[in-house]
Amino acid sequence: MSLPQILFLVVGVITLGAAVAVVTSRNVLHSAFLLALTFFGVAVLYVLLDTPYLAAAQVLVYIGAISVLIIFAIMLSRKVAAPHLVQRNSQWLLSLIVAVLLFGVLAYLTLQAAWPAAKQALGVDAIGGLGEAFVGTYALPFEVVSVVLLVALVGAIIIARER
Amino acid sequence: MVPLSWFLILGAALFCIGVYGVLSRRNAIGILMGVELILNAVNINLIAFWRYRTPDQLTGLVFAVFVMAIAAAEAAVGLALIIAIYRTRNTVIVEDVDLLKM
Numbered sequence: 001m002s003l004p005q006i007l008f009l010v011v012g013v014i015t016l017g018a019a020v021a022v023v024t025s026r027n028v029l030h031s032a033f034l035l036a037l038t039f040f041g042v043a044v045l046y047v048l049l050d051t052p053y054l055a056a057a058q059v060l061v062y063i064g065a066i067s068v069l070i071i072f073a074i075m076l077s078r079k080v081a082a083p084h085l086v087q088r089n090s091q092w093l094l095s096l097i098v099a100v101l102l103f104g105v106l107a108y109l110t111l112q113a114a115w116p117a118a119k120q121a122l123g124v125d126a127i128g129g130l131g132e133a134f135v136g137t138y139a140l141p142f143e144v145v146s147v148v149l150l151v152a153l154v155g156a157i158i159i160a161r162e163r
Numbered sequence: 164m165v166p167l168s169w170f171l172i173l174g175a176a177l178f179c180i181g182v183y184g185v186l187s188r189r190n191a192i193g194i195l196m197g198v199e200l201i202l203n204a205v206n207i208n209l210i211a212f213w214r215y216r217t218p219d220q221l222t223g224l225v226f227a228v229f230v231m232a233i234a235a236a237e238a239a240v241g242l243a244l245i246i247a248i249y250r251t252r253n254t255v256i257v258e259d260v261d262l263l264k265m
Contacts, residue, residue: 002164004164004165005164005165005169008165008169012169012173015173015177016173016176016177016180019176019177019180019181019200020180022180022184022196022197022200023180023181023183023184023187023188023193023196023197023200028190028192028193031193031196032192032196035196035199035200038177038200038203039199039203042177042203042206042207045170045173045207046210048165049170049210049211049214050214051210051214051224054210054224054227054228054231057228057231058231061231061234061235062199062203062231062234065235065238066199066234066235066238069238069239069242070192070195070196070238070242072242073192073242073245073246074192076246076249077192077245077246077249077255086189087188087189087190087193088187088188088189089187089188089189089258091186091187092186092187094186095182095183095186095187096183096187098182098183098186099179099180099182099183099186100179102178102179102182103175103176103178103179106171106175106178106179107172107175107176110168110171110172110175111168111172113168115166115167115168115171115215120215120218120219122218126221126224129221130221130224130225130228133221133224133225134225138225141225141229145229145232145233146232148232148233148236149232149235149236152236152237152239152240153236153239155240155243156239156240156242156243157243159240159243159244159246159247160242160243160246160247162250
């Protein structure tokens, strides 16, 4: 077994373990911190897939912004997020069955298909190409996404503002 | 070399964990965390397919960056809604927010 495979297995186990703890923890604040760990594991997976730029973006956007935002929201609704409250609803067993069945189907289909075993060599400079794609081929979608983000953030401020 | 199927299995597992979180949580913030897990799983699949199948085109990478931007917008609006609901209804338990159910 090669070094990337060992690294993948270690990071994968940590990521999935943290993700399971995120959805099962009774304390929502613990969930939020473990969610940051999950995001970090996914960032390491991006490095394994030769996209260090996306790994950096993952750390900045998900850990730096979204995790902190979630922790803020938990702190602001502290009273009802207390650890002694039951955090799962009455349909959790059904949800578990659905999730396990879905994973079974997806894993079966993945293992049935014949995937190319090895990576091809990177034909393009991924970071430079990404930058050029954003101002060339994908200029319009890029601008639309930036407007969507701006509108969403302005909308979030207006919705959450004290009246 | 890590086989592509390993990444796909991990993505599927993360997706299903997220689905369980969305379906089983009572806390709206917990549901949002499940949605974030789902979006991360999708991104792993996108990047893995891009790297193994079409590394000479940038479509997969660009798509993943867009998913990230939309996830940030979704988290901002979602958490703002949760805070607004907490302020008016004093709860973040989704079962208690049933204004539209007469």
